[in-house]
Amino acid sequence: MPAIVNIEKLPKELQGLVERGLDSALKKGSLGKIPIDFVQIETSLSGGKTGAAVFVARYGIEGKKGKGKKKEDAGTTFIRVLKIAPKEVCQSENEGYVKTREKLLDIFSQVEYYSEDEFTHNVETGLRPVSTTYGILLYQDVGTVAASDLKGIAKYFTNRIQSLADKTEESEKFSRELSLLMQKEVFLGLKKGLYGNLQRKNVNLSEYYGDKISDKVKQGLAALKEIDPSLPDANEIQNYFNINATYHQVAYIHGDLNPENVLVWENERGYLSCKLIDFGEVIPKKKDNFTPLFWDFSRLLGEMILNFVEDTVRFDSAHRPAFTDNAVNDKARSLSEVEGNDLLTQFWDVILAFFQNDPSKLENANPQIGFISWIYLSTLFDFINEAKSGMRDLRRAEVLQDYFYCQSLFFFFLAKFQRENPYKRLFGVKLGLKLREYASKEGKGNSASLRMDSVIASLEKFYFDFAISSVKNKKKQIGPAVGAHSPFKGLS
Numbered sequence: 135m136p137a138i139v140n141i142e143k144l145p146k147e148l149q150g151l152v153e154r155g156l157d158s159a160l161k162k163g164s165l166g167k168i169p170i171d172f173v174q175i176e177t178s179l180s181g182g183k184t185g186a187a188v189f190v191a192r193y194g195i196e197g198k199k200g201k202g203k204k205k206e207d208a209g210t211t212f213i214r215v216l217k218i219a220p221k222e223v224c225q226s227e228n229e230g231y232v233k234t235r236e237k238l239l240d241i242f243s244q245v246e247y248y249s250e251d252e253f254t255h256n257v258e259t260g261l262r263p264v265s266t267t268y269g270i271l272l273y274q275d276v277g278t279v280a281a282s283d284l285k286g287i288a289k290y291f292t293n294r295i296q297s298l299a300d301k302t303e304e305s306e307k308f309s310r311e312l313s314l315l316m317q318k319e320v321f322l323g324l325k326k327g328l329y330g331n332l333q334r335k336n337v338n339l340s341e342y343y344g345d346k347i348s349d350k351v352k353q354g355l356a357a358l359k360e361i362d363p364s365l366p367d368a369n370e371i372q373n374y375f376n377i378n379a380t381y382h383q384v385a386y387i388h389g390d391l392n393p394e395n396v397l398v399w400e401n402e403r404g405y406l407s408c409k410l411i412d413f414g415e416v417i418p419k420k421k422d423n424f425t426p427l428f429w430d431f432s433r434l435l436g437e438m439i440l441n442f443v444e445d446t447v448r449f450d451s452a453h454r455p456a457f458t459d460n461a462v463n464d465k466a467r468s469l470s471e472v473e474g475n476d477l478l479t480q481f482w483d484v485i486l487a488f489f490q491n492d493p494s495k496l497e498n499a500n501p502q503i504g505f506i507s508w509i510y511l512s513t514l515f516d517f518i519n520e521a522k523s524g525m526r527d528l529r530r531a532e533v534l535q536d537y538f539y540c541q542s543l544f545f546f547f548l549a550k551f552q553r554e555n556p557y558k559r560l561f562g563v564k565l566g567l568k569l570r571e572y573a574s575k576e577g578k579g580n581s582a583s584l585r586m587d588s589v590i591a592s593l594e595k596f597y598f599d600f601a602i603s604s605v606k607n608k609k610k611q612i613g614p615a616v617g618a619h620s621p622f623k624g625l626s
Contacts (some may be wrong), residue, residue, distance in 0.1 A: 137160075144187060154255045156191075189216055192211055196211075215243070223414050224414075225247070242327060287396040321513075324387075325520075333384070351546065351550040353552075379532065383426060388416065389429070391434045395411050435513060442502070481507070482565065489585075493592075496508075512596070
């Protein structure tokens, strides 16, 4: 009998949508052209800001059970990552995937989409239900991963923050591994497979960055100003981008590189592996003529920093009670405490001192502050330093200044997502203001150009010290590791 198993593993607000889509597939007896008589939810990956559901599922023909069953009765099953989203979102992502398929890089997850899997679902709009057509995307090359091990980088990052909170040496080691994953897999793959040729333009940044401060962003900024009246007005923030500078543009960008769209797992050798999903913004961003070099970097690292804020509060359980069912209010209240405890000041003091060639605060930071700082700083330097992708000559003052403006834009832009925790967004806006001030000509100290040169020199010294320390701390070993299954394991 057709069945959907473990639907309760999904967020409650998405269960009705997913159940409707999978039930439709079960009734017609196929999903992605594969015959099925059951679907089992393994784990939920994300809910998505667009209301999409992303999860790992096992599906296929269950087969006959019993002692006397024949070999041909064993059935056939598959494990895939599924995404259920509005039809237009699915079609846009499939169209964006075509661009990545031209390069056939391992970092990009292969996508399949079939119109026969589409279904209708009633969406509540506040007045009356509206019938909406949805589709099902199937990511084809993550099925070999153990379902329980596959996570968005946000969840993976969260779990490691919790487990390594008081282990400085281990947290440094893991931050190095995660940083290398983003450097050598995520961003190198995007540069080689999607970005194309780099163009430098001398423009007024309001033409590209200022235009992203839309009415929705302004509404979000106004709501945050009610919490903290010291924030500048939205129009003043938009005017920050009224500056003539060098803008760096590429052919295509991912456009939605949030931590939920980077799937991470540990492979059989114990190393981190990942796949990128959700290319639904590739074509829309191109049509909008918004393809800045640093947008994907700013989004991924920006959200990782903000997730760090939430996770640091959530997992400081020694002095805080567990969350209640009223999760939104609990998180908001806890994050307001973070503001009171100057977490922003702690993080910015470490970063600012580092930019001024003073690594002492980073070296003496608590493990959690050091954790996110190490990842951020080493990944930033590698992004502007690597040349294997063909993008050279990025270690320049005007390039880094463009990055600071792009990163601050992302933090302002996030204000429009009013379903996100308000104190998380407030933290982001304040951090964006500090980055923008440091990059601007009005900042204190030397000219912006000299300050950017100083940052690059500091990043370079840290990056290579960071790499050398991992070699120095590595124990010498002769012969294979203890318990190695192969006599040659570990020798390479």
